[in-house]
Amino acid sequence: MEIMKEKLSDAIKIQEKSIVSRQIIKKPSGNITLFAFDKDESLTEHTSPYEALVQIVKGRMTVTIGGNTFQVEEGEIILLPPNIPHGLVALEQTVMLLTMIK
Structure with missing residues:
Protein backbone atom coordinates (compact mmCIF):
# COMPACT_ATOMS: atom_id res chain seq x y z
CA MET A 1 0.00 0.00 0.00
CA GLU A 2 1.34 3.40 -1.01
CA ILE A 3 0.71 6.31 1.34
CA GLU A 16 0.59 28.37 -19.64
CA LYS A 17 -2.23 27.82 -22.19
CA SER A 18 -2.67 24.21 -21.07
CA ILE A 19 -4.65 21.69 -19.08
CA VAL A 20 -2.54 19.29 -17.05
CA SER A 21 -3.85 16.18 -15.30
CA ARG A 22 -2.48 13.84 -12.66
CA GLN A 23 -4.24 10.61 -11.84
CA ILE A 24 -4.32 10.06 -8.07
CA ILE A 25 -6.35 6.81 -7.95
CA LYS A 26 -7.47 4.49 -10.74
CA THR A 44 -15.72 21.13 -24.21
CA GLU A 45 -19.20 19.80 -23.62
CA HIS A 46 -19.28 16.01 -23.35
CA THR A 47 -21.13 13.24 -21.52
CA SER A 48 -20.04 10.42 -19.24
CA PRO A 49 -21.99 7.34 -18.20
CA TYR A 50 -20.69 7.83 -14.65
CA GLU A 51 -21.54 10.16 -11.79
CA ALA A 52 -18.74 12.63 -11.05
CA LEU A 53 -17.92 15.15 -8.35
CA VAL A 54 -15.91 18.28 -9.17
CA GLN A 55 -14.13 20.04 -6.30
CA ILE A 56 -12.42 23.37 -6.92
CA VAL A 57 -9.17 23.34 -4.96
CA LYS A 58 -7.96 26.72 -6.20
CA GLY A 59 -9.49 29.27 -8.58
CA ARG A 60 -12.94 29.53 -10.22
CA MET A 61 -14.71 27.76 -13.08
CA THR A 62 -17.89 28.04 -15.05
CA VAL A 63 -19.53 24.62 -15.22
CA THR A 64 -22.39 24.00 -17.65
CA ILE A 65 -24.61 20.99 -16.97
CA GLY A 66 -27.53 20.22 -19.27
CA GLY A 67 -27.65 23.82 -20.50
CA ASN A 68 -27.56 25.33 -16.98
CA THR A 69 -24.50 27.40 -16.03
CA PHE A 70 -22.94 27.53 -12.56
CA GLN A 71 -19.95 29.42 -11.21
CA VAL A 72 -17.99 27.15 -8.87
CA GLU A 73 -15.36 28.70 -6.62
CA GLU A 74 -12.49 27.56 -4.44
CA GLY A 75 -13.71 25.18 -1.75
CA GLU A 76 -16.99 24.41 -3.56
CA ILE A 77 -18.18 21.20 -5.19
CA ILE A 78 -20.66 20.39 -7.94
CA LEU A 79 -22.12 17.04 -8.93
CA LEU A 80 -22.09 16.00 -12.60
CA PRO A 81 -24.95 13.55 -13.18
CA PRO A 82 -24.39 10.62 -15.56
CA ASN A 83 -25.37 10.96 -19.23
CA ILE A 84 -26.03 14.73 -19.01
CA PRO A 85 -23.86 16.97 -21.24
CA HIS A 86 -21.41 19.10 -19.27
CA GLY A 87 -18.45 21.38 -19.94
CA LEU A 88 -16.02 23.48 -17.89
CA VAL A 89 -14.17 26.77 -18.41
CA ALA A 90 -11.48 28.16 -16.08
CA LEU A 91 -12.24 31.78 -15.19
CA GLU A 92 -8.74 32.08 -13.73
CA GLN A 93 -5.89 29.65 -13.11
CA THR A 94 -7.67 26.72 -11.46
CA VAL A 95 -6.88 23.41 -9.79
CA MET A 96 -9.79 20.95 -9.82
CA LEU A 97 -10.20 17.50 -8.29
CA LEU A 98 -12.47 15.14 -10.24
CA THR A 99 -13.87 12.05 -8.51
CA MET A 100 -15.64 9.67 -10.90
CA ILE A 101 -17.70 6.80 -9.51
CA LYS A 102 -18.44 3.86 -11.80
Whole structure:
Protein backbone atom coordinates (compact mmCIF):
# COMPACT_ATOMS: atom_id res chain seq x y z
CA MET A 1 0.00 0.00 0.00
CA GLU A 2 1.34 3.40 -1.01
CA ILE A 3 0.71 6.31 1.34
CA MET A 4 0.44 9.78 -0.14
CA LYS A 5 0.26 13.02 1.83
CA GLU A 6 0.38 16.20 -0.17
CA LYS A 7 -1.29 19.60 -0.39
CA LEU A 8 -3.57 19.34 -3.45
CA SER A 9 -2.78 22.84 -4.69
CA ASP A 10 0.93 21.92 -4.72
CA ALA A 11 0.47 18.43 -6.22
CA ILE A 12 0.16 19.76 -9.78
CA LYS A 13 1.58 22.75 -11.63
CA ILE A 14 -0.43 25.06 -13.88
CA GLN A 15 1.15 25.43 -17.32
CA GLU A 16 0.59 28.37 -19.64
CA LYS A 17 -2.23 27.82 -22.19
CA SER A 18 -2.67 24.21 -21.07
CA ILE A 19 -4.65 21.69 -19.08
CA VAL A 20 -2.54 19.29 -17.05
CA SER A 21 -3.85 16.18 -15.30
CA ARG A 22 -2.48 13.84 -12.66
CA GLN A 23 -4.24 10.61 -11.84
CA ILE A 24 -4.32 10.06 -8.07
CA ILE A 25 -6.35 6.81 -7.95
CA LYS A 26 -7.47 4.49 -10.74
CA LYS A 27 -9.66 1.55 -9.71
CA PRO A 28 -12.37 -0.49 -11.43
CA SER A 29 -14.90 1.31 -9.21
CA GLY A 30 -13.76 4.82 -10.11
CA ASN A 31 -10.99 7.36 -10.58
CA ILE A 32 -9.70 10.45 -8.81
CA THR A 33 -7.84 12.89 -11.05
CA LEU A 34 -6.31 16.28 -10.29
CA PHE A 35 -6.45 18.88 -13.08
CA ALA A 36 -4.67 22.22 -13.50
CA PHE A 37 -6.19 24.72 -15.95
CA ASP A 38 -4.67 27.95 -17.15
CA LYS A 39 -7.13 30.85 -17.39
CA ASP A 40 -9.68 30.43 -20.22
CA GLU A 41 -8.77 26.78 -20.83
CA SER A 42 -11.79 24.48 -21.09
CA LEU A 43 -13.14 20.99 -21.44
CA THR A 44 -15.72 21.13 -24.21
CA GLU A 45 -19.20 19.80 -23.62
CA HIS A 46 -19.28 16.01 -23.35
CA THR A 47 -21.13 13.24 -21.52
CA SER A 48 -20.04 10.42 -19.24
CA PRO A 49 -21.99 7.34 -18.20
CA TYR A 50 -20.69 7.83 -14.65
CA GLU A 51 -21.54 10.16 -11.79
CA ALA A 52 -18.74 12.63 -11.05
CA LEU A 53 -17.92 15.15 -8.35
CA VAL A 54 -15.91 18.28 -9.17
CA GLN A 55 -14.13 20.04 -6.30
CA ILE A 56 -12.42 23.37 -6.92
CA VAL A 57 -9.17 23.34 -4.96
CA LYS A 58 -7.96 26.72 -6.20
CA GLY A 59 -9.49 29.27 -8.58
CA ARG A 60 -12.94 29.53 -10.22
CA MET A 61 -14.71 27.76 -13.08
CA THR A 62 -17.89 28.04 -15.05
CA VAL A 63 -19.53 24.62 -15.22
CA THR A 64 -22.39 24.00 -17.65
CA ILE A 65 -24.61 20.99 -16.97
CA GLY A 66 -27.53 20.22 -19.27
CA GLY A 67 -27.65 23.82 -20.50
CA ASN A 68 -27.56 25.33 -16.98
CA THR A 69 -24.50 27.40 -16.03
CA PHE A 70 -22.94 27.53 -12.56
CA GLN A 71 -19.95 29.42 -11.21
CA VAL A 72 -17.99 27.15 -8.87
CA GLU A 73 -15.36 28.70 -6.62
CA GLU A 74 -12.49 27.56 -4.44
CA GLY A 75 -13.71 25.18 -1.75
CA GLU A 76 -16.99 24.41 -3.56
CA ILE A 77 -18.18 21.20 -5.19
CA ILE A 78 -20.66 20.39 -7.94
CA LEU A 79 -22.12 17.04 -8.93
CA LEU A 80 -22.09 16.00 -12.60
CA PRO A 81 -24.95 13.55 -13.18
CA PRO A 82 -24.39 10.62 -15.56
CA ASN A 83 -25.37 10.96 -19.23
CA ILE A 84 -26.03 14.73 -19.01
CA PRO A 85 -23.86 16.97 -21.24
CA HIS A 86 -21.41 19.10 -19.27
CA GLY A 87 -18.45 21.38 -19.94
CA LEU A 88 -16.02 23.48 -17.89
CA VAL A 89 -14.17 26.77 -18.41
CA ALA A 90 -11.48 28.16 -16.08
CA LEU A 91 -12.24 31.78 -15.19
CA GLU A 92 -8.74 32.08 -13.73
CA GLN A 93 -5.89 29.65 -13.11
CA THR A 94 -7.67 26.72 -11.46
CA VAL A 95 -6.88 23.41 -9.79
CA MET A 96 -9.79 20.95 -9.82
CA LEU A 97 -10.20 17.50 -8.29
CA LEU A 98 -12.47 15.14 -10.24
CA THR A 99 -13.87 12.05 -8.51
CA MET A 100 -15.64 9.67 -10.90
CA ILE A 101 -17.70 6.80 -9.51
CA LYS A 102 -18.44 3.86 -11.80
